Structure formats: C-alpha cells, structure tokens
Amino acid sequence: MLKAPDFIKCIFFSEFHPKKGPKITYQVPSNYISKEVFDAVHVYIITKPDLQNRLITINALGHKIVGCPVCIDDHKYKRNALIFNLCLVFDVLTQTCKYEIVVKKLATYLTQLELEREFLSNADSKQRLPEILQEILTKLNMCGHCSIPMSESNTIHLKVSPCVTDLPMIEEQDVPILLPDHSGPNLHHWDLTTQQIIGYIDGFNHVLRIASEADVEINLVKACVQNLLHYKVVKIISIFQQHQMSQSYLRAKNYKKSVSSLLLVMVATCLISVMYLSCTATSLQGQQLEICVLGTTPMALGLMKRNLHSMD
Template identity: 50%
Template sequence: IDYLITNIFSPFKYKCTSTINISKATAMGKKLIGCPVCIEHKKYSRNALLFNLGLVCDAQTNTCALEPIVKKLSGYLTTLELESGFISNEDSKQKLLPIMSTLLEELNATGACTLPIDASNTIHLKLIELRKDPPIVQEYDVPVFTQCKDHFIKSQWDLTTQQILPYIDGFRHIQKISAEADVELNLVRIAVQNLLYYDVVTLVSIYQVQNQTRTVTLYLRMWCYHL
C-alpha cells in the first residue's frame, strides 16, 4: 500500500448506496480503491455527508485482499460519524490524518493493525492472505499433517474437524476416517478440504501409502533374514 487517502477523489451522491461498495480507478501507474459513503441527514449541508476513503497501490497489485480492508475501515468511519459526528466535527476530523498514517504504517509492516480511536471505539484490521482453492478430496485420499500434530490447537476447529482429527495419522484414508470417527463421508471431505486450505494437512494417494508400507515390511524381513 503506497497511500491511504480520504479526500483526493470525492464521491458523487449517485455513486453512493445504503450498502458499502468498492470503487476502483487507475491513473499514473497507481490503482485507487475507494469506498464512497453517503450519510443522509438534515443536519448536514445539502442534507447529506459524502466521504470516500481509499487505498493507493501499484497498478499491478492484486487488490482482492485490500478490498475488505477498505470496506471495513469505511464501516468504522461511518459508525464513528453516526455515533459522535467524528468526520463532520472539525476538531475530531483533525485526528484522521495521524490515524490514517498509523494504519498505513502498521498494515505495511505487519499486515494487521489495532488502533484505539476513543474510549469506546478501536479499529481492528488484518490483511487476509490469499490462498488457492484446495483440491477436491476423494474417498481414498490419505490426509497427512504438514507439521507435528501436537502443534495444532484442537479447540480452534469446528466440531466435525475436532471429531476426525484423532483419526488423521497418515495411514487412514478418508472413507476409513469417516467409518471409524462415525462422521458422514461428505462432512469428512469438507472438513479435510478446510484443513487443506490452511495448509494443516496435505493429501497422498492410498497406493503411495500402501507401497511405502510394503517396502518397509520387505526391508524388515530381509534384515531379519540376514540376522
């Protein structure tokens, strides 16, 4: 993210809706991701307050991960305005620049930001890593943990996943896990696909597992014979 802006490209009322929508523009090698907001009330000049918050980044940047940030931040500002007139009040409006500067710095540095605005409002933002859709899980695929099984906190997963985790050992295939865990096959496939998405497990073919087992067994037999 190169810049975070609030007043360079202003929203027109016809572009604003009751829902928070993303608008985009590209100029001078930069991509602008905005979120026009219109709050209608008779207390405002022309009976409406229009504002637009946006991020500026390189034109080639994939902005899918940034769009939720813009939406959420615009939602925060809308709430602050409705509760306390944060944007329309000149005194509180002066806080916007340091707030935006801190947000930009922390998002670029760590991909996340927690910033108190006042006694009752705190902004929480986090860039979500884009991941590819995991492959379809088949009945005879064997899930294998990518790291030590003990490193994963069981309670952070849904109940179905918690139920099947003890049966994922690198040898049982999906159908066998379903039978032994007493969980419907399709639910097991969905749960394992979710684990794949977060790189908790990977899949190997049951034939690969069987071949490895046969190789180890044959090696042990030969070793015992030579003894």
C-alpha cells in the same frame, strides 16, 4: 513485513465539500496523489448514489486506487448529506483483492464513528485523521494488521487477509454453523469484533439476529462471517434449511422422550405384575418379609431381605 510490490503507497481521505466540491482533505504521504490525478478520477471516488457503499477499484494514470464511497443522509449536514471516501493507493500491478475487506471495514468504522460521535463532522475530532492514516499505513505495511483505539468503546481492527476468490456473499438471512474440527486460528487470535459475535453463532441464529444480539453493525458481522467462512471455521446454510433441521431435531427429541416414557411404564407394569409378597412367621425373630420376583432373584434386582420386628 509485506513484499515491496504489495505495499500501500498512499492512503487518503476525500470528501464532498459543500462549496469546493470533491477534494482530498488528508493524505499520507502528502501530495502523493496530485490535484490533476484526483480531478481526472474523482467521479469514481465521490460518486453518484448508484455506486455508493460499493468497492471500487480505479486503475489509471499510474495508480491503482481502491475505495468505498459512503453517503450519510441527514438534514444536519450542508446539502443534507455527508459524502466521503477513504482510499488506499497501490502500484498498478498490485493484486489488491486482499485489501478489499480492509477498505470495506474502514468505511464501516468511519460511518459508525460519525453516527455515534460525529467524528467526521466535528472539526476537532476530524483533525486526528492524519495521525490515524499514518498509523494504518505504517502498521499494515509492516505487519499486515493494526488496532487503533478511537475512544473507550471504539477500536479500529484491521487485518490484511490472503486473496479469496469465489466466496459467496453473506446475506442477512444466512445461518452460520461452527464446524467442530476447523483449522482456523484460536479464538484469542481473531479480531475483537469476531470474538464478540462468535458466541452467538449457534446454528440457530441468522446473521441479522447475531448482529442484533451482539450489538454489532450488520456489515461488520457479514464481513466477519465471510472471513470465518474463508478459514473454514463455519459453514453457511439458509434459514429454510435451519428451520427444517430444527423441526427434525424437535421430532427426534420428542420421539426419544416418548420411547423413554413408554419403557418406564412397561418396566413398572412388569414389576407390579410379577412381584408378590410372602410373609412367613418366625418364633424367634418376629416377621420376615421376602420379596421374590418370578424368573430372577432378589440379588439380581439389587434387593435385600429385610427383617421386620414383630408388631405384637
């Protein structure tokens, strides 16, 4: 169980209503964030485009609110866009850095569910949100992680990680490389998304290609790779370094093949040049063929004398 000061006090789903404007649609527990508080800070929750898809922390009016506003542009929506934000609420003194990846993942999961299944724009499926929010709040506070099945092919996996500072941003062209002696958890302890992508981390694939081949949304791949980087399971090189390493590897491989071929030719030439055959006739056992090599013996070469029957 998390320490009391680190508890999530509230979790709420807000959206831009086409007639009413920014509003809290669902929150757990109910009425934790009052309408007056929300109205005072909603410009940082349902934001302008410049602040969308970014983590935003608001410390005001006795609350610390962490969210990631999302906008999905499509003509099928009223006003041609669906704007929403799922936020976590804490005490003002809580260190919230370890929850940032949770908030980012929630935004990504809800975006993916909406694009694939219209989860948020469909009234029936949207009614599941209060139940989902309650389960997230309870399990993250109790044990720091949760897995919530959304459908046969979609499951929300969340885990509260220790605060991480100074981790580099993961770019699409970055190439992760697995470290041989990492100290991170075993593979089956990772979330399913990490398990899905880790097989494509081979030192050659960059992040964009991993996302494509593993069929995982690019922001989820970046978050997973950043988490693996924190646990020292991988290191990151640029695609230019990877290209140079690949060229060096190919040159070394071709050089090794050339040397091997040359040695085979030299050995074959040497054997042909020093080997001769001598045949001696015997009266009782027919013809005996002896293979002799200068400077050594037939036994040293693994060769045996063989008797050949007379061809009379």
